[in-house]
Amino acid sequence: MHEYSIVASLVDRVDEIAATRPGAIVRKLHVRIGELAGVEIDLLQTAFATFRERTVCDRADLAIEAVPAVWRCKSCGRDIPAGTVLRCCQQPARLVSGDDIILERVEMEVRDV
């Protein structure tokens, strides 16, 4: 599905970063995927394993941190449990985390000469 397009964007960005350190090998990518981001983590791993070949990421592992969705009341600040109506204090709840797709960190193997 769209996990391929996300891998494509990820690899393009890592390519740009790797270009700043010529000769370095990309060893690990750290990514955070929100529960409500619309990305299936297993599918992303599979897509990465497939589409990293012949790219700068072809020797890299992908570490994915799943970020849970947290809904909070704008007024009283309480966390609204999943599976309940998303309102509190007569107001719509706010999603404070869990909908992002973030590249956190890239680990590169650099050789001292």
Place this chain on the structure above:
Amino acid sequence: MCEDCGCGDAELVPIDVHERILAGNDKLAAHLREHFVEAHVLAINLMGSPGAGKTAVLEQTARATRNLRLGAVSGDLATDRDAQRLRAAGITASSITTGSACHLDAKLVHDALHDLCLAASPVLARGVDGRGLPPAPADSPGGRRCAPPDRLGSWRELDVFFIENVGNLVCPAIYDLGQAANVVALSVTEGEDKPLKYPVMFRRADLVLLTKIDLLPHLDVDVAAIRDALAHVMPEPRVIAVSGKTGQGIGEWLAWLEARRP
């Protein structure tokens, strides 16, 4: 480590990034958003399952409006049938055939927008004061590639631009297209718990068009149950019940659009 003499230890260097992976798409989408607002064009990202009634709602909208100049781009994996239907209804429309891509992205919309030729259509020809609209300057973006007999014009002359997304309740929600609002078409035939199964999509909806309400007498559907399901995935559920067949509810939908025009 160097294989020959053991010199040159490898060192693992962490590089902090903290960026959205779809930043490239987001940047182009933000650019599109600015253009739409500056041109006073209301851009609507219309999503929904295949068969939810997106095209039918747009056809009814074109029939019902007295003054709005409508344009659309229709995304589909194959065929341009949706765009053909929209043009027949008087909407300037072009299609994006995505092949295997399950969603539209900002680049596809950007390219389609600039290739949108304003063909002479009943809605456009009316103009504000009954006279035809003046031709756009020869170098206006979107006008250049139009060949006669299409009238030179640009998407900037539209009042509302619909991006009819690929029929899919999963992927399209993720990609910003520069729209002013997300509208999700949900048919009464899809099951009362549909919203609970697709929280990512429904959370992003500014409006849910509950479609095919003309079928309600034939179904065992509890509309209150659908609204309740929406309240569990949308913090501010806003629903307009419509029929693409009878036109019921389309007036309320048009009023919703009017209120949002930039």
